[in-house]
Amino acid sequence: MYKNFGFSVVDLFEKSRVGILKTPHGKIKTPAFIFCGTKASVKGISPQQLQETKAQIILSNTYHLFSYPGAEHIKKLGGLHKFMGWNGPMLSDSGGFQIFSLGHGAVADEIKGKRSRASTLVKIDEQGAFFRSYWDGNMQLLTPEKSIETQRDLGADLIVSFDECTPYHSDKKYTEQSMERSHRWEKRSLDEFARKNDFTQALYGIVQGGVYQDLRKRSAEFISDKPFFATAIGGTLGSTKTQMYEVVEMATNGLSLSRPIHLLGIGGIVDIFKCVELGIDTFDCVHPTRVARHGGALVKPQHRDNKTREHINLKRSEYATDDNPIEPDCDCSTCKNFSKAYLHYLLKANELLAPSAITVHNVRFMNKLMEEIREGISNKNLEYVKNKWR
């Protein structure tokens, strides 16, 4: 079913693992970070710059591309890889998360337990999810079949089953009902996938079950029993960091360990270490690229100005005269060519180069972090790597 794909664990240290995830567009060394190219572009940088910063894999969002320019349009132009000039591995999500997140602006935060605001713009029934297009306001319907068809047209290597992303405020009863429906949707996703499988794509199942151990266990078993290529951990991860790690732990228990495991939407450094230690292989999050566009440069502990943040805010006036690069030990072109003073100035002067240059650094930072995590696992000195980076 997945003959052009593969996953093998090459090094194991307790639950942490180094693996090779094979796709038709190349191999990914895991643990790996997947960069968000939301609307068929990692904002502000080119595929060439992604290669230079050693990015292994990017993702595009079905929700955005479904509304504009449309998956058929991209299919006619040869698929996402050709369309956007990225020849490496790519993942697309199912569209579900954004429908529930952008539809009312609350789920993204609720997933991380930050607040609880009820959804108003979304109607969900057994068929699928109704939502208004962010592009033109038209009502649209996404079903499991439509999501898979859309992702087939987009042509990413790794694609994801359609599910409902239950927010943190959901009670156990709703979470269970939603999980059961997501399982039915995932089964429909799998059926639609298998019906036209041409071996150019591989399908992820998503584990749901909210913060409830028994539900997570049932979901893990359901997904592991079905012939998905890989597993993604979805749904709410609780309201605190501690709860997040507990939920990830309970969600990974019972998963098939022969499959790669993806954690959706997590990109903090501390979180990545914790979750790698729980057996996570891949991560994605808009954080590294989004924070860059707001002037935030990711830095290792010795370069931080604030104990509660993993980045520095280059807009702060203290950087106006700081002649040093973001990180002197970073090999990215931004650190090799630009001082913090220049980046501060570019941000203040609203120059286009600012978001682009800081994004280059943040992408390289994440890739270097993941490189060293892999080395730490292989060399069984992950603790040393951890002390360096978090």
Added chain:
Amino acid sequence: MYKNFGFSVVDLFEKSRVGILKTPHGKIKTPAFIFCGTKASVKGISPQQLQETKAQIILSNTYHLFSYPGAEHIKKLGGLHKFMGWNGPMLSDSGGFQIFSLGHGAVADEIKGKRSRASTLVKIDEQGAFFRSYWDGNMQLLTPEKSIETQRDLGADLIVSFDECTPYHSDKKYTEQSMERSHRWEKRSLDEFARKNDFTQALYGIVQGGVYQDLRKRSAEFISDKPFFATAIGGTLGSTKTQMYEVVEMATNGLSLSRPIHLLGIGGIVDIFKCVELGIDTFDCVHPTRVARHGGALVKPQHRDNKTREHINLKRSEYATDDNPIEPDCDCSTCKNFSKAYLHYLLKANELLAPSAITVHNVRFMNKLMEEIREGISNKNLEYVKNKWR
């Protein structure tokens, strides 16, 4: 006086010439195009991308940097080259043009004869020009001495004397009086330059005289008699293309041919050919980079969609499904990686990559144009090059 600088003509074809302009940051092959890095950045692209597109020289604007972040700030950070990470040749202007242009938004057009609106925000007297800062609205004064001091702090290789840029609507009497004052200002610029010359910079004189042959002749003689390193042609160039070429011709007559000659603010393809044939060595204009940010890609005649424009507008719906690069025969990374359909989509989706990618093409386009013009002069087949490009 200019011991680290030099200019030699290596090939001559009628009045067109191929030269080598030597600066402490490298040699420039002329005819050359100078790209506008207005506020210490060529908008949307990095110095690395400038190198990849074979850009030889960029300019920064004294007016903008004088107001923010201030020349002293840049001096403290090691000068413009170090500040912005560009290690190649650089020119700075005197600030004069922008004071008269941005101050009331009319001169830039009037220089090219497009309309005639009186200036209101500027006061000019023998001392210099008073203007309001674009950054904070404060009243500021720029004098010849202050302009040279500012340009010394910025540290560009090639710097420019302070002059008044007379608009097209000026009558002969005003143009003559203004020219005489500009000559006094240029003499003061030269004196201030010589007072602290440390051989890291070379000074341009500017020929004024509007559209009047006798004034242009007097100005050319005045400038040629003074020990400027090079000459720039300033002031209005008339109200039509024909008049522009006439004015450039009269302005170049009588100039010292041992010095490089720069034409300020001209960047059209037809105009460049005409003016190279009149003996111009270097050009600058915001057009190639500005039009890129609005979706305009410079193209050779066979790729145009409109006989009156030297660029195509990638926002036009006809490009939504055009799977070809901007120019199949272009070697820039944008043409190698992206279709017009993708660039059209990026523009419509308001993605940051759009202005950056189109700027890369336009910079490469201009550099390739200038390369082939140099070859055309050396091989005495400029007519062939002209037929290919315009």
